[in-house]
Amino acid sequence: MKKKLLSLGLTCILAVSMAVPVFAESFTVYFKDKPVYWEYGREGMYAYSNALSDHFEHRTIVGEVTSGWVAPGHWARARCFVGIGICKVHSYWDCRC
Numbered sequence: 450m451k452k453k454l455l456s457l458g459l460t461c462i463l464a465v466s467m468a469v470p471v472f473a474e475s476f477t478v479y480f481k482d483k484p485v486y487w488e489y490g491r492e493g494m495y496a497y498s499n500a501l502s503d504h505f506e507h508r509t510i511v512g513e514v515t516s517g518w519v520a521p522g523h524w525a526r527a528r529c530f531v532g533i534g535i536c537k538v539h540s541y542w543d544c545r546c
Contacts, residue, residue, distance in 0.1 A: 480505060480544040489540035494532055498540035500525045505544040512538045518545070
């Protein structure tokens with residue numbers, strides 16, 4: 450009986466996760482005429498935002514989650530749980546000298 454319930458539960462989780470939208474966008478944006486690589490999107494039940502700059506400290510924000518300031522040359526990554534519904538989550542990037 451426990452095996453059947455576990456199997457049914459896993460099947461439901463798989464079905465829901467397959468129905469969740471997945472999208473991504475990436476851009477090269479500029480801060481003080483220097484390129485910053487920025488990508489954001491949604492994977493399953495999470496929204497994410499990643500940023501990379503080789504010249505400035507940088508961070509990325511998605512929803513209310515921030516990556517914190519990251520040194521030049523390292524990825525700044527933020528990830529936020531959004532669930533399975535359709536919702537708008539704002540993503541941002543930021544640089545400082």
